Amino acid sequence: MPRINFAVLILIQLLCLPLEFAAQSQIKETKRGTATVSGQALLNGAPLGDVTVILRLERPTSAEEAKGYQTQSDNDGNYRIAGIAAGHYFISVRTPGFVTTGVLESGSQGKILEIAAGEKLENIDLELKREGVITGRVTDSNGDPVVREWVELIKLGDDGKPQPSPFNYPGLKFTDERGVYRITGLPEGRYLVSVGVSQEESAGRPQYRNSSYPKTFHPGVADPSQANAVVVKEGFETTDVNISGVAVKKTYEISGRVVYADTGRPAEGVTILYGAIIGDRGVTSGWRPSREPSNSEGEFQIQGFVPDKYAIYAYTPPKRELFSDPVIYEVTDSAIQGVELRIHRGGSISGAVPLNESPPRTMGANVDARGQFIIENLLPGEYEARLISMIYQPGESRDKGLSKLISSVRQKVSVGGVNQAPITLVVDLSQKEGNR
Numbered sequence: 001m002p003r004i005n006f007a008v009l010i011l012i013q014l015l016c017l018p019l020e021f022a023a024q025s026q027i028k029e030t031k032r033g034t035a036t037v038s039g040q041a042l043l044n045g046a047p048l049g050d051v052t053v054i055l056r057l058e059r060p061t062s063a064e065e066a067k068g069y070q071t072q073s074d075n076d077g078n079y080r081i082a083g084i085a086a087g088h089y090f091i092s093v094r095t096p097g098f099v100t101t102g103v104l105e106s107g108s109q110g111k112i113l114e115i116a117a118g119e120k121l122e123n124i125d126l127e128l129k130r131e132g133v134i135t136g137r138v139t140d141s142n143g144d145p146v147v148r149e150w151v152e153l154i155k156l157g158d159d160g161k162p163q164p165s166p167f168n169y170p171g172l173k174f175t176d177e178r179g180v181y182r183i184t185g186l187p188e189g190r191y192l193v194s195v196g197v198s199q200e201e202s203a204g205r206p207q208y209r210n211s212s213y214p215k216t217f218h219p220g221v222a223d224p225s226q227a228n229a230v231v232v233k234e235g236f237e238t239t240d241v242n243i244s245g246v247a248v249k250k251t252y253e254i255s256g257r258v259v260y261a262d263t264g265r266p267a268e269g270v271t272i273l274y275g276a277i278i279g280d281r282g283v284t285s286g287w288r289p290s291r292e293p294s295n296s297e298g299e300f301q302i303q304g305f306v307p308d309k310y311a312i313y314a315y316t317p318p319k320r321e322l323f324s325d326p327v328i329y330e331v332t333d334s335a336i337q338g339v340e341l342r343i344h345r346g347g348s349i350s351g352a353v354p355l356n357e358s359p360p361r362t363m364g365a366n367v368d369a370r371g372q373f374i375i376e377n378l379l380p381g382e383y384e385a386r387l388i389s390m391i392y393q394p395g396e397s398r399d400k401g402l403s404k405l406i407s408s409v410r411q412k413v414s415v416g417g418v419n420q421a422p423i424t425l426v427v428d429l430s431q432k433e434g435n436r
Contacts, residue, residue, distance in 0.1 A: 033085030035115045039124035040077040041093065047077030048128060052094045057087050058112070086117040093126055099187050101127040109187070132232035135182040136218070136241035138175050138195055140248045145179025146195060149213060153183065154192040156229055162192070190229045193218040193241055213246050220245040252331050255301040256339025258294040258314045258324070266298025267322075267343055270314045274302060277309045277328065305331045314341040321345060 041051035056068030068089075073079040092110030093100055100109040113121065134153075138146040151173050154162045173183045175195070196213035217227035218241050230241050254274070258267040272290040275283035294300045294314070309330045315323035324341040 032083045034118045035084040035086065035120070036080060036082045037084060037091065037113065037115070037121045037124055038078070038080040039122065039126060041073040041079060041126050041128060042077060043098070043128050043130075045127075047073075047075075048098075049073050049075040049077055050095070051077070051079070051098070051126070051128070053079045053081070053091065053126065054094055055081050055084065055089050055091045055113075058090050059088070084115055086115055086119075089113045089115055091124065091126070093128060095128075096184075097131055098128045099131045099185055101129055101187070129187065130235035131184055132186040132188055132234060133182065133184050133237035134186060134191070134193065134230055134232060134241050135180070135237060135239050136193070136243065138179045138181065138243045138246060140213070140246045142248060145177070146175055146213065146243075146246055147177055147179060149175045149195045151175060151181045151183065152194050153186075154194070154224075156190040156192065160190075160229075162224075186232050188232050188234045190231055192224060192227050193230055193243065194224075194227070195243055195246060198222075213249060216243055216246045218243050249306050251304045251306055252333075252335045253301060253303040254305055254310070254312065254329065254331070254336045254339060255299070256337065256341065257298040258300060258341045258343060259298055260322075261324075261342040261344040266294070266296070267314075267316075268294055268296045268298060269316070270294040270298070270300075270322075270341075270343060271317050272300050272302065272312060272314045272341070274310050274312045277311055283311055307331050307333070312339065312341065314343055316343065 037055060041048045041053065051073040052070065053073060054068055054070050057065055060066040060068070069081045069084060071079050071081050089112070090110055091113055111124070111126075113124065115121065138149060138151070140146055157163050173181055175181045194215055194217040196215040198215035214222065216222060217224055218230065219228055220243055221227055230238055232238055258270045258272070259265060260267055271293050273287040274290070275287045277283055290300060290302050292300070300314075309328065311326045311328050313324045313326040322343040322345055324343045327339065327341065329336050329339065
């Protein structure tokens with residue numbers, strides 16, 4: 001029987017700034033089933049033992065599900081994973097020094113598997129090669145090291161052009177205090193290496209990161225067509241891939257105090273977050289936390305702001321019981337002082353989803369088995385609550401399920417304070433998919 005799944009999403013935030021609000025979620029263990037997957041780990045065609053093989057759901061709905069299934073290959077390279085529930089999975093290896101030869105369009109290394117209940121998938125062999133490594137040093141126009149800057153790789157295709165999907169090497173790689181970086185886990189190929197963010201990335205599309213430096217490619221040029229491609233060979237480390245002459249942007253600081261809104265007293269140990277505002281889209285590049293929380297006097301100081309418009313707000317970790325309204329400042333040619341962030345307790349939204357059939361199995365812990373949900377610690381303001389219901393067969397990917405969307409309910413919600421009245425979102429399933 002097909003499953004019906006529900007999700008409740010809060011989409012619109014104060015000041016059109018996409019703050020991150022976490023729904024209350026239940027911890028779900030990795031589902032157990034009756035399917036099996038087996039095969040061999042091979043290094044250039046020869047069996048390879050002691051390889052960690054990981055099988056994960058493509059779209060896990062909890063931290064426990066994200067752990068997936070894990071096993072080790074034996075001395076003959078054989079592995080077997082049993083007790084797998086039906087679903088859409090991604091299989092890969094996690095063994096230092098080796099990479100998987102299969103690369104998906106997303107850039108991830110591994111294979112996609114659609115597993116039905118009770119299915120036995122055999123000969124799912126994983127071809128490995130020894131990793132390549134790139135290392136070098138990044139310095140600015142004064143000869144000083146560029147510290148804690150993200151080093152980006154662009155993989156070139158056989159035609160010499162950048163591949164359409166960003167290359168997804170394992171983890172983010174940053175320069176250290178000496179400006180030195182070292183990137184491991186690379187498949188053989190040709191790469192462009194760069195630091196910084198271009199003007200197009202800053203203004204032409206939503207930023208996925210911020211930088212105090214303009215985009216600069218190895219060995220030290222702004223134009224990617226003039227950059228030197230780095231050749232990575234299997235099992236070799238390519239050294240001295242340096243980037244020099246990176247232009248230094250002048251930066252400024254923002255400082256102020258965090259106080260309790262009801263008493264005006266200083267708030268110690270509060271985390272301050274900030275993000276650049278891109279046009280009328282709000283903070284699309286994500287929020288960055290300050291390195292240090294507010295001190296005993298509620299004071300904070302954040303350095304490294306390039307000229308731009310920023311939103312700043314504060315909250316008390318770990319669950320954001322108290323937080324401030326976002327404030328907006330534009331950094332031009334001087335520091336900004338005297339910022340006051342007044343933290344207070346937020347409102348909440350809770351309610352129930354009436355169902356005219358048996359309650360659905362929880363997906364993502366957004367709607368529970370009673371059809372109820374709760375989202376807490378919301379800033380006062382206008383929101384849109386969206387209830388999405390979709391139907392898909394066991395073993396079918398969520399993407400395919402979304403193509404069979406059977407209902408989408410939207411409702412405006414006004415959050416005013418801590419005593420928010422419950423709301424009700426209604427979805428009628430009686431005329432959808434033959435009343436299943």
